[in-house]
Amino acid sequence: MLIAAVPDGPIDVPPIVGEYADGDTPVPVWRNTRGGLTFRLGDGELARFIKWMPGGDPIFEAEVARVSWAAPFIEVPRVLASGSGDDGSWMLTAGLPGHSAVDVRFTSDETAARVAARGIGAGLRRMHDALPVDRCPYSWSVSQRIARARTEGLAVAESLQTPPSIDRLVVCHGDACAPNTLLADDGAVVGHVDLGSLGVADRWADLAVATWSLEWNYAGGEFLESDLLEAYGVARDDERIEYYRALWAAT
Ligand SMILES: Nc1ncnc2c1ncn2[C@@H]1O[C@H](COP(=O)(O)OP(=O)(O)OP(=O)(O)O)[C@@H](O)[C@H]1O
Ligand SMILES: [Mg+2]
Structure with a gap:
């Protein structure tokens, strides 16, 4: 069984993650129980996080909508981009400093x-x-x-x-x-x-x-x-x- 954790072995970086890396090396920070991965791009104030899930369903639509709704009231990541395609689905956010x-x-x-x-x-x-x-x-x-x-x-x-x-x-x-x-x-x-x-x-x-x-x-x-x-x-x-x-x- 896959457990959610910080990945400790080698990770294949999905092509879409590389496309958003903009020269930064994607650092895997999380793997969820459904085979999804989160990478950090860049550091400090310039850090971005990209969540990726295998499969072409636009599964981040619900999360993008909810994050945008909650943003005026609490501290949540700002969504920079999201989408889905043959290469899986993804959501790119600005890093929170925590x-x-x-x-x-x-x-x-x-x-x-x-x-x-x-x-x-x-x-x-x-x-x-x-x-x-x-x-x-x-x-x-x-x-x-x-x-x-x-x-x-x-x-x-x-x-x-x-x-x-x-x-x-x-x-x-x-x-x-x-x-x-x-x-x-x-x-x-x-x-x-x-x-x-x-x-x-x-x-x-x-x-x-x-x-x-x-x-x-x-x-x-x-x-x-x-x-x-x-x-x-x-x-x-x-x-x-x-x-x-x-x-x-x-x-
Ligand atoms: N914008 C952000 N700023 C800072 N850290 C972030 C950001 N987005 C994601 N992270 C980090 O990446 C981790 C994984 O993100 P998230 O919990 O959204 O992924 P998930 O795959 O849905 O997780 P789960 O295993 O709970 O289903 C978070 O626990 C957090 O440490
Ligand atoms: Mg989580």
């Missing part, structure tokens, strides 16, 4: 991991507070997620059709796993990436996944959960966490 919360500087020891967990919690809170639910055209509702999963051939248990009552409706990130929060060296929140599923939902849809991802992104990371929830400013909700983790796994 490091993924799973950068080695945050995973190397317990103190650093706690800083990251608090940054993820604070970042999610800031996002949920800043994005206006009543102006958001995107939904990430339970019924839509289940319907979509079923069209993709996934067997979603009937029991998941009945979610817990809504605690607080917010505009959720939609993939609040740790690597999608960018942090400064001191753990301050710089911004968010990977907004292709952003939409209105109960805040526990994000919180369940953000806390869960600590377990696979930091060695023995369960102990970090309380740091994240405290920085977000909420007490653990066992029932909603259990439900939204099960929904995440099923969809």
